[in-house]
Amino acid sequence: MDIKLRIEEALEEAVSAGETPSAPAGLSAAIRYAVFPAGHRIRPRIALGVARACGDDRPGLSAAAAASIELLHCASLVHDDLPAFDDASTRRGKPSVHRAFGEPLAVLTGDALIVMAFESLARQAADSPDRLATLIATLGRAVGTPSGICAGQAWECESNVDLSAYQRAKTGALFAGAAAAGAGAAGHNDPAWLEFGVGLGEAYQVADDICDLTADPEQIGKPTGQDQAHARPNAAQTLGIDGAKKWMAELVQRTIDSIPDCPGRDGLRSMVLAEGGKILPKGLVRAA
């Protein structure tokens, strides 16, 4: 089955499990709104791309792991958009969750999505108990503290910021987790997959920096100029647009070179190259 379809089906299964008649309707609606329709789904695509490269012998588990990574990503977007952080009014081309449903439901939507990520993974692991503990450790490291996306966001509250720890945690951790979760679901636990994911995350961060500086907010569905507004480091600001594009291409190449030995190395290499073109604003894709 097509990767895109597998991701949407696994997400649909996870979200609909919470939508019983006895659930409060507002929370159910807000959760669905936060997850659908699809964004780039770049992190779960990486998870399934890596799982496939590693043989993907438990496709139900790898799809659940990919969906969990995306649910955790959606949770972080909902909370990062809150007034206490970015106070973003739009996300994925529509009002942010707290604008559409109010702040209380936005806080609860993020919380419920985190829980749902672990719960739906465990549901699919009934016939793979030997892989579950490692997968949960992988998700935890990607999103919690000391080095996951919670920690990354918390660095923005510090007066003395460890820039490298900040960047690795804020973006790199979830990419590393996506790659490692895809590999882990297929029974491969080489730590080199973490580094592969970190490399992809760095490339993605540069692309995102370029978008924040040059993209049309309508086209990418969220406000731009946020890094300058929140005094966050931005590679395109530091290196210039052309410098940032070159740096991104170099990071993609390095990442491809770092793919650990696995049955589907060539397919994964092609996928990474194709993904690289998808995340830049349209006018910049050719040159990237």
Added chain:
Amino acid sequence: MDIKLRIEEALEEAVSAGETPSAPAGLSAAIRYAVFPAGHRIRPRIALGVARACGDDRPGLSAAAAASIELLHCASLVHDDLPAFDDASTRRGKPSVHRAFGEPLAVLTGDALIVMAFESLARQAADSPDRLATLIATLGRAVGTPSGICAGQAWECESNVDLSAYQRAKTGALFAGAAAAGAGAAGHNDPAWLEFGVGLGEAYQVADDICDLTADPEQIGKPTGQDQAHARPNAAQTLGIDGAKKWMAELVQRTIDSIPDCPGRDGLRSMVLAEGGKILPKGLVRAA
């Protein structure tokens, strides 16, 4: 080892795992502040009491499950105290997390505690992979949606409230989860443990309603009169203090009668009776 000590040791292990030198200091401090010093720890006491009644053959796993329940409870307190919900200024006798550390770190502390709960449980399950998936399902049902504490809190955002679903989810779910997690960690998966936990949760809710109406805020470490301020149902308001105390005693007795067949039935019965006396304001304990 004493139950209290086992809980504090397991919590210390979970919290300190996040406190590496590369973690953002503010988040580490806020997490520790939210978890220590101990509150009643009533939910993890129930988990370990039930585990013991069921034989407690994996004490590392049951302690981790108990700690996870408490971490999830602490997460819910931190988020429920936020300005978007109760805007509580104090909790456990000191400023609430958002008053002490600011709102951004309070949101992240709750998020990180939820992740930590699943992560630390998985860490202790390395030699019990067969029990992990069920334990995670138990935690998920207790805190997520459709019927966990996230859903319970979300009922407060609805205009038409299903009162029974609200009360079961808001308080009962985590008590049910505590009992079922303790049993599950000891390899017992009788659904009757969920009902036992729900019964305890109902008794606790009545005690909490009495506290909200009669206790000294200094003594219980949090503001009182919150139910009236937020137009929430309160059994002591409806039944009067004496009526509520009688109702609570009846609930405790019903719960004791519902203890499923297990090796340590008598010990658990005594524990429930003892706990009943601990959660009421001091002046009311004798009569309860």
